[in-house]
Amino acid sequence: MSISIEQQIPTGTWTVDAVHSTALFSVDHAAVGTFRGQFRKIDGGIEDGVLRGEVSLESLDVFDDNLKGHLLSPDFFDAERNPKLTFASTGVRVDGEHVVVEGDFTLRGVTKRVEATGTINGPLDLGDYGGTKLGIDLETSIDRTEFGLNWNAPLAGGKRMLGDDVTLSVHLELVPAEA
Amino acid sequence: MRILAISGSLRGDSYNTGLLRAAAELAPAGVEVVLYDGLLEIPPYDEDTEAAAPPAVAALRDAIRDADGVLYATPEYNGSVPGVLKNAIDWASRPRATTAMQNKPSAVVGASTGTFGAVWAQNDLRRILGLTGARVVEAELPVGRAQEAFVGGELASGDVREKLTDVVEALVDAVREREVVLSGER
Numbered sequence: 001m002s003i004s005i006e007q008q009i010p011t012g013t014w015t016v017d018a019v020h021s022t023a024l025f026s027v028d029h030a031a032v033g034t035f036r037g038q039f040r041k042i043d044g045g046i047e048d049g050v051l052r053g054e055v056s057l058e059s060l061d062v063f064d065d066n067l068k069g070h071l072l073s074p075d076f077f078d079a080e081r082n083p084k085l086t087f088a089s090t091g092v093r094v095d096g097e098h099v100v101v102e103g104d105f106t107l108r109g110v111t112k113r114v115e116a117t118g119t120i121n122g123p124l125d126l127g128d129y130g131g132t133k134l135g136i137d138l139e140t141s142i143d144r145t146e147f148g149l150n151w152n153a154p155l156a157g158g159k160r161m162l163g164d165d166v167t168l169s170v171h172l173e174l175v176p177a178e179a
Numbered sequence: 180m181r182i183l184a185i186s187g188s189l190r191g192d193s194y195n196t197g198l199l200r201a202a203a204e205l206a207p208a209g210v211e212v213v214l215y216d217g218l219l220e221i222p223p224y225d226e227d228t229e230a231a232a233p234p235a236v237a238a239l240r241d242a243i244r245d246a247d248g249v250l251y252a253t254p255e256y257n258g259s260v261p262g263v264l265k266n267a268i269d270w271a272s273r274p275r276a277t278t279a280m281q282n283k284p285s286a287v288v289g290a291s292t293g294t295f296g297a298v299w300a301q302n303d304l305r306r307i308l309g310l311t312g313a314r315v316v317e318a319e320l321p322v323g324r325a326q327e328a329f330v331g332g333e334l335a336s337g338d339v340r341e342k343l344t345d346v347v348e349a350l351v352d353a354v355r356e357r358e359v360v361l362s363g364e365r
Contacts, residue, residue: 066275073281073312080282081360151309 008099009092010123014046014134014174016053021172023055023085027144028163031155035162037062037071039085042170045177051089051101051136053170058083075151082109101138105168107147116140116168132176139169180354182206182347183246185215187253187264187300192332194290194325195252195297198343201334202250202288205344210351212250215242224269236270243271244279248354249313250347253289255300260307272311281312284353286346288320290328296321316353318346 023042029035038061044053057079062068072079089103090113098117105114121135144150144166153161184199196214203212220235232240243249253260272278287304289297298321308315320342322328328336334343 069275069278069281069312070310073309074314075309075312080357 008094008120009046009049009051009089009101010120010134011049012046013177015177016042016044017130017133017173017175018042021170023053023168023170025166025168027166030161031159042172044087044172045174046134047177051103052087053172054084054086056084076149078108082107087114105140105142107142107144108149110147112142112146114140114142116170130175134174136170136172136174138172139167141165141167180210180247180351181245182210182212182248182250182350182354183215183242184212184250184252185264185267186218187251187261187304189219189263193254194292194322194329195254195288197325197329197332197334198252198288198290198320198322198339199250201340202343202347205340206347207351210347212347213242213246215239217242218263218267221263221267221270224266224273226273229273232270239267239271240279243283246283247358248284248286248350250350251285251287251304251308253287253297253300253304255289255291255295255297258299259303260300264304265307268307268311278311280308282357283313284316284350284357285313286316286318286350286353288322288343288346290322290325292324292326294323296323296325314353314357316346316349318349320346 021042022038024036024038026034026036039055039059040061041056041059042053057072057077060068060071062071071077086106087103089101091102093100099120101116103114104111116138118138123132123134125132143164145164151162155161184202186193186196186199188195199214203214206212217235217238221239222233253264272280285308287301289301291297301319301321305315322339328334328339334340
């Protein structure tokens with residue numbers, strides 16, 4: 001189903017509906033697979049035309065406590081020093097059927113400009129089923145080593161346990177901020 | 180500031196334990212280096228008894244929790260970390276969700292009577308500590324031909340004393356950085 005594709009960050013002030021939003025990452029793993037993780041706590045919204053978002057690293061959701069502990073440790077996200085991933089948009093442009101949202105992404109205290117591609121759907125008034133909603137789906141790829149996230153392990157045949165490129169994606173539902 | 184010093188050797192005249200005694204002397208003012216001496220009492224790791232840990236294990240976990248940082252000195256047995264030290268770390272790193280090793284500033288030094296100064300064991304130990312969640316200081320001190328660096332059980336080599344001082348200072352710096360982070364001033 002297709003609804004109005006705005007391809008612009010709308011005016012007004014919007015808040016992320018965290019229950020219906022997800023933030024995910026995926027990375028090549030073990031030379032043959034793909035590892036995905038997600039964050040349970042997402043905050044963000046739109047104000048003055050700027051889309052902002054942050055996730056709490058402590059809310060990382062993976063299937064094993066040992067793995068979570070290692071991912072939050074200095075070897076990976078170093079969550080004690082930098083407890084959040086953050087994004088703030090600096091511009092939006094239309095590219096064919098998609099929008100490209102440019103912005104500053106911060107990981108491990110390092111901020112880099114990234115371009116995320118996706119769609120902005122709505123706003124749509126759902127009436128009694130949640131009021132007015134706005135959907136934003138965006139995806140980008142970063143080189144984690146540019147942020148100092150360098151952990152790896154060598155595998156046979158010169159391969160490595162983890163890829164450098166990490167795909168980040170958000171699927172956000174936003175609602176008008178209460179005045 | 181309190182630094183727990185853990186030697187991977189049980190030998191009475193261990194050069195690695197000697198390195199840690201020297202580190203206690205060389206530590207800057209205000210830094211207390213406390214030698215851990217319970218390694219021999221740690222039983223083999225057993226997940227079945229993990230929650231109700233044996234007293235020696237509880238004491239080790241408390242010692243790590245009470246320390247601001249940990250300095251390890253490892254010999255090299257068959258190219259890696261001695262089993263007794265790995266076993267103690269395996270205990271201390273569990274349960275994973277509450278281990279005091281997470282984010283604990285940690286540094287590694289090592290001595291051997293061969294020429295390489297336990298450099299493989301130090302590499303392995305840093306990797307192992309990273310897996311436990313520790314903040315591993317990027318410093319290395321391979322003391323080769325350790326028998327020549329010690330006189331009467333004391334670390335006599337000026338060069339090694341200087342390098343050991345550097346490692347201790349790097350560990351102290353990591354502890355201070357963490358204090359700033361935990362105080363919320365950063």
